[in-house]
Amino acid sequence: MASSMKGRFKRFEHRFERILWRLRLIAILPVMMSLVSTVVAFVLGTLEIVKALVSLGDVAHTKKTFVAELLGAIVTGIDLYLIGIALLIFGYGVYELLISPIEAAREHDQGGGGLLDIRDLDQLKEKLVKVLVVALIVSAFKAMLTLPIKDGPSLAFFCLSVLLLALSGYLVTGSGGKRLF
Structure with missing residues (x-):
């Protein structure tokens, strides 16, 4: 009787662990949303820079602060690119850590160590912190342009x-x- 109970418990445990293992696939949701957000951030950054470049063609540059505003718009575009890169790193990192290694990235790997080569949570944190600090530096630089x-x-x-x-x-x-x- 004890052997029968032990066998049932073992089967239950095995089923539960399989369900638990499959549940990690819910992490695909933040991966997809961060990748969509990356595209949005890149598009917004591009639009901001294009808007700044179009304003260069405007002949009515009567403002004294035109150069600072122009540089501010370009820096805003760069800041949006950096935020997009941070979102991309996050999406790749979550996918690699929780779902599956990205085989296509491993095929062309030339020694590893790239920005999207994430093997553990500490690497993900380190790379995100670096990109976000650079984004904050760029934002501070933008604020200093008009100071x-x-x-x-x-x-x-x-x-x-x-x-x-x-x-x-x-x-x-x-x-x-x-x-x-």
């Missing part, structure tokens, strides 16, 4: 902002071959 410098304190804040951006870039890339993230 009015009228007196000593505003110049000091501007310089402090440049210093913090440089420090952020240094921390993300690492120093002397050592990786900090």
